[in-house]
Amino acid sequence: ETGVTQTPRHLVMGMTNKKSLKCEQHLGHNAMYWYxxxxxxxxxxxxxxSLEERVENNSVPSRFSPECPNSSHLFLHLxxxxxxxxxxxxxxxxxxxxxxxxxxxxxxxxTVT
Amino acid sequence: GQNIDQPTEMTATxxxxxxxxxxxxxxxxxxxxxxxQHAGEAPTFLSYNVLDGLEEKGRFSSFLSRSKGxxxxxxxxxxxxxxxxxxxxxxxxxxxxxxxxxxxxxxKVLA
Numbered sequence: 001e002t003g004v005t006q007t008p009r010h011l012v013m014g015m016t017n018k019k020s021l022k023c024e025q026h027l028g029h030n031a032m033y034w035y036x037x038x039x040x041x042x043x044x045x046x047x048x049x050s051l052e053e054r055v056e057n058n059s060v061p062s063r064f065s066p067e068c069p070n071s072s073h074l075f076l077h078l079x080x081x082x083x084x085x086x087x088x089x090x091x092x093x094x095x096x097x098x099x100x101x102x103x104x105x106x107x108x109x110x111t112v113t
Numbered sequence: 114g115q116n117i118d119q120p121t122e123m124t125a126t127x128x129x130x131x132x133x134x135x136x137x138x139x140x141x142x143x144x145x146x147x148x149x150q151h152a153g154e155a156p157t158f159l160s161y162n163v164l165d166g167l168e169e170k171g172r173f174s175s176f177l178s179r180s181k182g183x184x185x186x187x188x189x190x191x192x193x194x195x196x197x198x199x200x201x202x203x204x205x206x207x208x209x210x211x212x213x214x215x216x217x218x219x220x221k222v223l224a
Contacts, residue, residue: 033212042213045213056211090155098204099163101161103158104157106154
């Protein structure tokens with residue numbers, strides 16, 4: 001496989017559940033990102049990891065917990081979410097330079113019931 | 114501040130030319146990206162501008178004016194498959210390299 005792969009593609013969870021989103025990149029990039037995409041809103045940057053170190057935490061509620069065990073893998077652990085957290089969660093990677101474009105995965109469509 | 118503005122929706126006819134504008138007000142500016150996102154799919158990279166002027170890539174061109182905080186994406190010879198959202202994003206160095214996106218412009222191409 002090439003590019004950025006996210007699993008699962010769709011997830012429905014209750015507010016008391018715990019689940020994790022997984023992202024894997026095969027591009028040799030050294031920066032990985034989580035974005036949240038809601039209808040009629042800009043892509044919201046959640047977390048940035050550069051060389052496996054978290055360098056950005058954009059005031060995200062603690063019910064979202066990222067993990068980056070190595071430069072190819074990124075997780076987003078979810079617990080006690082709220083219905084307003086329902087959105088498309090996009091993982092992306094880049095070379096970590098200012099002129100490097102983001103390469104996105106296809107996203108996980110999350111519905112919190 | 115960090116604010117990127119682009120129109121919400123545009124409609125154009127197959128074969129026509131359409132220009133999608135984007136204005137930005139960001140500190141630590143390091144370039145302007147355009148992405149295309151079809152419904153239900155991931156955004157894909159279209160273009161990057163860091164210097165003033167026009168960058169041409171086939172049917173798509175992107176323009177930047179740093180002094181005006183303004184960019185546009187120009188799509189020529191529109192095709193039905195160009196119906197998608199077009200996202201404007203800037204690269205900033207506020208803290209670390211990160212990308213701030215606009216809300217996207219949904220383009221509908223009509224036959």
